[in-house]
Amino acid sequence: MRQIVLDTETTGLEPQQGHRIIEIGCVELENRRATGRHFHHYIQPDREIDEGALAVHGISNEFLADKPRFEEIADEFVEFVRGGELIIHNAPFDIGFLDAELARLNGRHPSMHALCSVTDSLVLARQMHPGQRNSLDALCKRYGVNNEHRELHGALLDARILADVYLVMTGGQTSLSLAGHDAEGDGEDSGEAEGIRRLSAERPRLRVIHAADEELARHAATLEAIAAANGGQCLWNEEEG
Structure with a gap:
């Protein structure tokens, strides 16, 4: 099961008004484990960034002046996400921008839904926590995911944070490490078994508390x-x- 946690930053809110993507960040999960592979690019949008958007992500036109345009990184991006399941918080926003960028390539690549499936983690969070705040920051607080280093939005940073939130939200503990056993399970005795205290056979009956x-x-x-x-x-x- 290959999943791609994705986030974008943009020049504004509406691709229909000509706003463009300026950053894409993706983190790869395989069988609910981070593989260490990621995709990340800043992108030259060929237009000014709205002041409201600049206040959110802090990415300036001057910073983007020497960055590649979307058409230059499109093939690499499509190859990275093709066939996977995209995990996106508020997916219609990012998919709308990505489809608008792909449409500018005159049929070179299909739409995002033709390339991969999409899961909206915001929709999932609203189903699990109706009537509550379900922004990424709110979910981090709810699930104990550390986002103290998130002063401004950033596509790769937010994708990594969302990956942590999604794994906890949909499955809880994602790995189990037992003291005294290494990752390969070679069965060698670590010596910690000597500290085990065995319970008496005459221990009192445990109390059962029903839900x-x-x-x-x-x-x-x-x-x-x-x-x-x-x-x-x-x-x-x-x-x-």
Whole structure:
């Protein structure tokens, strides 16, 4: 399962008004693990950046003056994302800009939806947390993802932060490391087993606390959101055979 977490920065809000992409950042996940591969480019937009956009990302026309144009990096970008599942926060915004840039290439490449599938993490967050703030900053706070270094928006930085948020939001713990075993599981004894204290066979019976109706309802709602984000399938909703 290859996923590409993607973000862009732009000169303004509307591609229909001629606004352009000035930065693309992508982070690759394979089977829910970061591979270390990423795609990142600043782009010369051939137009002025709106003051409102400049206040958000801090990228100036002077900084972009010597950067490549989209047509120069398009082939590399398409090759990087082709066939993957894009994870984007507020996907219609970024996809709209990317499709507008691809359309300027006169049929050299198809639209984004023809290149890959798209999952909108904002839609998913709203399903899981209705009535709450679901901006990337709000999700970082909710899930304990550190974004203290995020003073301004940046495509690659935001893609990396979103990758962390998405993995926690959709699956919780993504790896399990047991003390005393190395990554390859060669079975060598680390010596830490000597510190294990075994429980007495005469230990008291454990108390069983059942979930309240409200907790069960929230659990069911979460499973429905997971199923909705995965084509109607959720392992925990399947009946035991």
